[in-house]
Amino acid sequence: MDFLAEQLPIVVQQLIAGLAYGCIYGLVALGYNFIWNAVGIVNLAQGDFVMVGGYLYAASFVPVVASWLGPGSAGSSFWTALLLTAVGMVLVGMVSQRIVYYPLRASHPRTIMISTMALSIFLKNFAIVAWGTYPVATSGLFGQKWFRFDLFGLGTVTVLYQYVFILVFTAILLVVQSAFFSRTRLGRSMRAVAQDQLAASLMGINTPLIIAITFAYASILAGVAGVLLAPIFLVSQAMGSIGLKAYTASIVGGFGNVIGALVGGLLVGSIEVLSASYVSSVYKDAIVFVVLIAFLLLRPQGLFGKKVIGSL
Amino acid sequence: MGIRSLSMKDKTLIGIILVLAALYPLITNSYMKFVLMTGIVNALLVVGLHFIFGLTGQLHMAMAAFWGVGSYAFALAVTRLSWPYWLGVFAAIVAVGLLGLLLGFPTLRLKGFYLAITTIGFGEIVRLILLNWAPVTGGVFGVAGLPRPTIGPLQFGKNQPFYYLLLAILALLTLAARMIEHSKYGAAFRAVHDDELAAEAVGLDPTRLKILAFVLCGVYAGIGGAMYASLMQYISPEVYTLERSQMLAMMLVIGGMGSLPGAIMGSVLLTFLPEVLRFLQQWYLAVYGAIVIVIIVYRPTGLWGIWVRATEWIATLLKRRGDTRGAA
Numbered sequence: 001m002d003f004l005a006e007q008l009p010i011v012v013q014q015l016i017a018g019l020a021y022g023c024i025y026g027l028v029a030l031g032y033n034f035i036w037n038a039v040g041i042v043n044l045a046q047g048d049f050v051m052v053g054g055y056l057y058a059a060s061f062v063p064v065v066a067s068w069l070g071p072g073s074a075g076s077s078f079w080t081a082l083l084l085t086a087v088g089m090v091l092v093g094m095v096s097q098r099i100v101y102y103p104l105r106a107s108h109p110r111t112i113m114i115s116t117m118a119l120s121i122f123l124k125n126f127a128i129v130a131w132g133t134y135p136v137a138t139s140g141l142f143g144q145k146w147f148r149f150d151l152f153g154l155g156t157v158t159v160l161y162q163y164v165f166i167l168v169f170t171a172i173l174l175v176v177q178s179a180f181f182s183r184t185r186l187g188r189s190m191r192a193v194a195q196d197q198l199a200a201s202l203m204g205i206n207t208p209l210i211i212a213i214t215f216a217y218a219s220i221l222a223g224v225a226g227v228l229l230a231p232i233f234l235v236s237q238a239m240g241s242i243g244l245k246a247y248t249a250s251i252v253g254g255f256g257n258v259i260g261a262l263v264g265g266l267l268v269g270s271i272e273v274l275s276a277s278y279v280s281s282v283y284k285d286a287i288v289f290v291v292l293i294a295f296l297l298l299r300p301q302g303l304f305g306k307k308v309i310g311s312l
Numbered sequence: 313m314g315i316r317s318l319s320m321k322d323k324t325l326i327g328i329i330l331v332l333a334a335l336y337p338l339i340t341n342s343y344m345k346f347v348l349m350t351g352i353v354n355a356l357l358v359v360g361l362h363f364i365f366g367l368t369g370q371l372h373m374a375m376a377a378f379w380g381v382g383s384y385a386f387a388l389a390v391t392r393l394s395w396p397y398w399l400g401v402f403a404a405i406v407a408v409g410l411l412g413l414l415l416g417f418p419t420l421r422l423k424g425f426y427l428a429i430t431t432i433g434f435g436e437i438v439r440l441i442l443l444n445w446a447p448v449t450g451g452v453f454g455v456a457g458l459p460r461p462t463i464g465p466l467q468f469g470k471n472q473p474f475y476y477l478l479l480a481i482l483a484l485l486t487l488a489a490r491m492i493e494h495s496k497y498g499a500a501f502r503a504v505h506d507d508e509l510a511a512e513a514v515g516l517d518p519t520r521l522k523i524l525a526f527v528l529c530g531v532y533a534g535i536g537g538a539m540y541a542s543l544m545q546y547i548s549p550e551v552y553t554l555e556r557s558q559m560l561a562m563m564l565v566i567g568g569m570g571s572l573p574g575a576i577m578g579s580v581l582l583t584f585l586p587e588v589l590r591f592l593q594q595w596y597l598a599v600y601g602a603i604v605i606v607i608i609v610y611r612p613t614g615l616w617g618i619w620v621r622a623t624e625w626i627a628t629l630l631k632r633r634g635d636t637r638g639a640a
Contacts, residue, residue, distance in 0.1 A: 042425045103609050109424060110371060114565055115608045117558055122601030124555075129598045244436065247429050282444045289433035296430050297418050 009155035014273045020163035022269025023170035027225040028246035029253065029261035031218030036256050037194035038214040041109050044116040045096065047243015048123040049219050052092055053085055053226025054235035055127060058136045060084040078141050085223050093219030094212055101215070102208070124237050135234030141165060142231075166228045173224070174262065190214055245272070245285075248292040254305025263303065324573040324619065325490065329483050332580070336475050344587065345471060351583035352478045353540045358563045358579040359482075359489050359572065360532025364525040365561060366570045367498065369505030371428035374415065374435035375560045378530055380442055380552030382408045382537020387455040387547055388448070397461045397542075405534035412530030416523035423508065435557055442549040454548030458541050478539060482576070485532060489572055492528070501525055505570070566607050568616025577615045 028050055035043050060081045100115040142161035151157050181187040192200040193210045201207040226239065233239065249268045253260025268288055276284040295302065318326075332352070339345050357379055364372045385407035389400040419430045442449050449455070460469040461477065468474040492498055503511040504518045511518050541547045559582070567578020585603075589596035611617060 042429070044428075100605060100609065107612070110369060111608070111612065113371060113425065113428065114561070115605060118562065118601060118604040118608055121555070121558055121562070122598060122605060125597035125601050129594050244429075244432055248433070251426075251429070283440060286437045286440045289437050292433045293419070293430055296422060296426055300422065300426060 006155070009151045009157045011274075012151055013157050013159055014277055015270060016157070016159045016163050016167075018270035018273030019266055020166040020269070021272060022249075022266035023166050023262075024225045024229050024242065024265070025246045025249040025268050026262040026265025027170065027173075027221045027228075028242055029249040029265050030258065031221040032246065032250050033256050033258060033261050034190075034194070034214050034218050034221075036250075038190070038197075038211055039101070039105070041101070041112045041116070042247075043215075043218070044113060044243070045100075045120040045123055046218065046222055047240040047246065048120045048127075049089065049092065049222035050226040050229070050242045051127060051235070051237060051239035052123060053089055053219075053223030054138075054230045054233075054239050055131050055136070055226075056085040056088040056223065057081050057227040057230050058138045058235045059131070060088075082224070082227055085227050086220050089219040089223030090216045092223075093216035096219070097212055097215035102212075120240070120243075124240060127237055131235075133237075135236035135238075137234055138230045140228075140231035160232065162228075162231050169228065186210075186213070190217075244292075245288060248288055248295075250302075251292055251295050251300075252302055254302025257302065257304045260302055260304035320620070320623070321571065321573055322490070325486060325576070328573060328576050329479065329486070332479055332482075333476070336472065342471075345475070347583060347587055348580070349471065349475050349478060349543055351580040352475070352482055353536055353543055354560065354563060354583050355482055355576045355579040356478075356485060356536035356539060357533055357560055358567070358575045359486055360529045360536060361560055361564055362489065362570075362572060362575045363492070363501070363528045363532070364522070366564055366572075366575060367493065367501040367505060368522055368525040370420075370522055370525070371424070371561075372431050372526070372529065373428050373554070373557050373561065374431040374438070375529075375533065376552040376554065376557040377435040377438035378408050378411060378533035379537045379540065379556075379560075380438060380549070381411050382534040383541040383547045383552075384442060384449060384455070384537075385534070386538035387458050387541045390459060391455055391457060397459060401535065401538040404538040405531050408530040408534035408537065409527050410530070412526040412528075413523065416526035420519050420522040420526065432554060432557075435554055439549065439552055439554075442552060449549065452548065452550075454546060455541075456546045458545045458547070460542055460545070474543070478543075481535065481539065485535065486572060486576065489532075493572065497521075497524065502570075562604050566604060566614050568614030569612075571614075571616040573619075574614050574616030577619070581615065 028046060031046050031049070032042060035041065035046075096119055100119045101112060104112045104115055140162050142165060145161045146158050147161045147164055148156050148158050181191055189200070189205045189210050190213065192203065192205055193207055193214070197207055200210070225242065226235075229239065229242070245268055246265070249264035250256075250261055251264070252267055253262070253264025268291070271291060272284050272288050275287040279287060332348075336345060336348060339348060357375065360378075361372060361375055364370050382404040386400045386404040389395040389403040390397060395403065415431070415434055419427060419434075422430060443451065445451075460467075460474055462468060466473070468477045493501075500511070500516050500521050503514070503516055504521050508518045511521075560579075563578040563582045564575055565578070566582060567576070568574030585600060586596060589599055592599055607614060613620075
């Protein structure tokens, strides 16, 4: 019992970190799902969009915006940098889909997947040209400040403020997103295209434009994930590896399912953090991928998905 | 059987092997000679990938894992177990063939993206094991002191004889691949590539065919992995990454999916392309990526398609000249 009481605050601490990573995976996984629902392809460069977002944030946050707004304006410059990153990601998403998706839209999905793979190679190497090979350190709203609270008298839980910020920010983003999809004309058009492209275009929806906007929105989500992750991680080409964890999140939740992406993300993040401390820190990624393969084999429709074996 | 009865593909294959044989002494720079050798080893791997990716149409993104397990099986057999060289190569073939079976059996019921993602995850797991299972694999330090081969009294320790041995292996394996491609299995692979449901409807078993293609790919990757280890004489885990798997897939795509001569052209040329683009300095990898995108989007038949059109164009030119001469 004493052991449990001693361990509990540590476990809570790790779970908070795990859930924060989980939110990041969930955001990237949502991007996969929106594109999957709209056009039935998986964008293999989505992980690299996270990296691009991180770099755009680092580039706009550190030198440019801080100098515009003068010293001591970290708070406001964070939001400006976030906005600039989002605008940049819209461009990245639109241009990418115009180059690697649109000309191939009538080809076999395999061909499109290969072209997104080529985009992934390009983005990684472009990042080396544009921002160099050294990882870039950034700070968020909170820097490396720690948040402490007492857990029912069992001990103190100490986590980075950034983790708490990620949880709150993701929650707000999801509320805004769900309002956007149910209340606005654009959001409803996006849903219509995802349900049935032909019917949507017969109803007068400009389908190619809505698809482009879906790509742009998926890139914004990846970019936001990069911004949220940048203060914890260093920004580097290695950020692209988030992509595979986010697939795992999508698969675990059920590919194409919006709630599934988030739940899957939270599960993957928790599994990763807990297996790092209780199983093996060097094999934590391998454990996540074993979960991925196990799900694909045993429950390919994920936790929330419908059975879609025919279209696998 | 005269040369006229050979198909265009076969003539091109023979031509490529002859050009590669002539190229080595023509290159004076010893570094470029080494790049050419790497190109041949890449071609061994890409011809293996051709079975599963080119012919059967399955996105196999764990090629680096196959290649890495081949290299390590060979390296550990000849160093730790002091096995003779060719037994080590055989160990590599068996190890990667089994790996193909291990990955194939449970996963090949999956299709399209799901298979691709599974193989990416599998490749990462293998990479992490090679990196972290230090007592066996040597961890980050890798395995050093790997031998070059001998066959009876023939020594292949120097680069030049080893190059011609590699080329002979490539020629043999290409011949074997060509024979498989033209057998009933080749036709069945293509049927799975074009339409899995239709293939099933005519009585083929797509899952078994895909496993067979995976195992064939494993055999080639085993040989390629062993030859890579023997070429470098040192292996370490950081080369067997997802980026390399993608690069090998790109070699096949740029060469022209589903064409054997294209696979070899793509691997040799793409191995050289970074060297050719070196004058662009830090831009070269980005330009390289951009070239890949342009070819996939605008020239989906790849180098093979360009080659076919070029030869047709030359043939019509020659014919026209022959016609005018006849008229005069």
